[in-house]
Amino acid sequence: MGDRWHVEVDRGVCIGSGMCLHHAPGAFRLGTARQSHPEESETDANEAVLAAAEGCPVEAIAITVVGGGEPVFPPEE
Template sequence: MGDRWRLDVDRSLCIGSAQCVHRTQGFFQLDEGRQARPSEAETDASEIILEAAENCPVEAIYISLAESGEVVFPPED
């Protein structure tokens, strides 16, 4: 994967389970409200980030291509 990704967390959905924090070792962190947020808005594409998004219990993590905005996750219906 040579792409750059933009990471976003829908704070209205996030329940603070911290699974993304534990799975990605530094790509996400919990804020003072115990909601996840990306450590950096953009990062290199990574399977570990995709797995964290896929395993978020409320599907609050969104990934798009940084350059084009094309959605990587969640898949469009």
């Protein structure tokens, strides 16, 4: 996984479950409205951030490859 990823949380969808914090401590935080925010909008590709996106109960986290925009999660159908 040598790519850089752009991580985005759709706050219109986020329910503040905190699952992203469980899967990727330090990569996400909950704001005052208990909605998730990525600590950094770009990060090195890593399994913890991917697990956070996959574990989000409402799929509010989107990950794309920096530069190319290819989706990492959710995958294209």
